[in-house]
Amino acid sequence: MRRVLGGVGGALLALCCLLVGIWGGFALWYQFPGGVVARVVAILVWCVPSIWAVRAGFSPRRRWHSLAVFGGVFALMLAWWSTITPLQDRDWADDVAQPLHARIEGDRLVIDNVRDFQWRSKTDYDVRWERREYDLSQVQSVDMILSYWMGPAIAHTLVSFGFADGRQLVFSLEIRKEQGESFSALGGFFRKFEAVLVASDERDIVQVRSNVRGEDVYLYRLQGLTPEKMRELLRFYVERGQALEQAPAFYNTLTSNCTTVVFELMRRIVPGLPLDYRLLASGYLAEYAQDVGGLTPGVPYEHLHRLGRITQRARQADDGPDFSARIRQGVPGISPQGNVP
Template sequence: MIESLLAGMLLTSLLLATLWGGLALVHRLPASRVVRWLAVLVWLGTGGLWCLLVWQGARLAPLAGMVVQMAALLAWWRQLQPAMDLDWADDVAHLATGEVEGHRLILHHVRDFDWQTPDRARIAWERREYDLRALDSVDLFVSGWGRPGIAHVLISFGFLDPGSGRHDFVAFSVEVRRERHEQFSEIGGFFKQYELAIIAADERDAVRLRSNVRCETVNLYRVRLNAADRRDLLLVLVEEANRLEAAPRFYHTVTANCTTLVFGLMRRIIEGLPMDHRLVLTGLLPGYVHDHRGLVPGFSLHELKCRGDITERARQAHEAPDFSRCIREGVPGWE
């Protein structure tokens, strides 16, 4: 009985190591397509041989063979380093670098694209300044595309102009920094295929891209943070983007994505925030924030989600100069 259990555990371990190594080679081996797939077939064939030997009763030989095989692969894997200067896709060509001068926040690359299709846009990067004393709101945008529990998250900061009573918004998005020829793959995100990017964008760019161009469902939630925490969250996002500009990091589908990075920054501001599965299943993030009293009080999560569904309002306000005001009509906290 114990012998069968140990054999099963060894066989499972060998299968997992074989699968992981094959995917790592597929996504990261710097070779032509033919050579890459030849290497994958050799890797899978060797792993299959060790599994066959275990099935036939061997133990030490297949274990030693896989240890040597994995040691060689991991030695190569550890040498992979994130890049700084590649031919980046237009929408992630610049990170949201900036600095503070007195009460002014200066952002050097705010994206303000006018998207015609998911792959084509009028390109515009702008230098913008914000008065930190006017920072009075934080909003959470959650954009889903039909996959249960999966969504993209944006954090938007609003600056109130006391003269006009209007807000100027800048949205931050943690994204995959793809090369121009690359397409995003969730599986590739596990295997060092992409670098990490923090993008600052006008809401007419970042929100309309998802609701109006990609036809995703977008929900808006106003977040409850005091003035000091709002400011700190904004500045640590800029600080992290500056750090990425100097020392790039790999994106990871689970450990370094649009939610987990923001959560890590929030924990620097608000102590005691616990880990939760909803930080991985990003579409469930509003429930986590709601449970920790971070959303507008007096409403159930269902009510906040229904009233915060801005998808249709965004489409109707596509060309409106006051797009950000239009999408907030009826959203709790913005009535």
């Protein structure tokens, strides 16, 4: 029994050292300064104590000196890792160059940089950031938009607020890409990207996904929210944007992303919402919302999903002033008049 327990303990120790070694390798790949050669050399150097430590786990004698060396190098790795901090002053890509800058004065919401780009392709677009004002007392609806870009389990989550005058204001927590940089889900675990909260005109942020990036986009009306709760959700986004302005933060693929921020704000409105794997597999978030009573009651999910697909309508709506009304045609829970009385 003692030998068995020793073997199990050694295997667990080796597994722990292996996982730490893998983490350190990715951390060096994504964050070590210099080019590819420098990063490869750093990883190879890191592999030496990592392999020694893994071998020590399977050694009956437990080569503690190997584990001690590995522990010391890992401590240095953590000290270096702690120096990696988010920044505000990089050469940002145009579409995330302006973070949310907003203030609330009574019932008046003022946003100095609502994005309203005119997209023709990924590289051909008109840059336009506008100052817009909204009356919080006129918030009439909240919609959840899911844009699928990598299979059925992964979607980007956006929240769109509708006002009595027919306007829609969309919030999206995104990676703040630098010029020429592209998204990496794996890099999102290793402090590769800062987070940015973007406020956008609905036509802009939907069409860049449906028309330009070729994503599949779905829209769902959130039900059961009083006007007071809707305003509280909107204020939450403003607060989140102000917090990121004051103290930049990293985007994290698992713990701080477009879906977790939606869950966080909904929990402020509906305390006790259960944790669920669909909060990680964000493509199933609408199904989760239906299960907790957040979507149109009495309508099967398959029906909501089919009629909520707005991809084709977004492509056909083009740049018309009635874009938001057209993409909502036939979506369950939304009247034909939309937000306009």
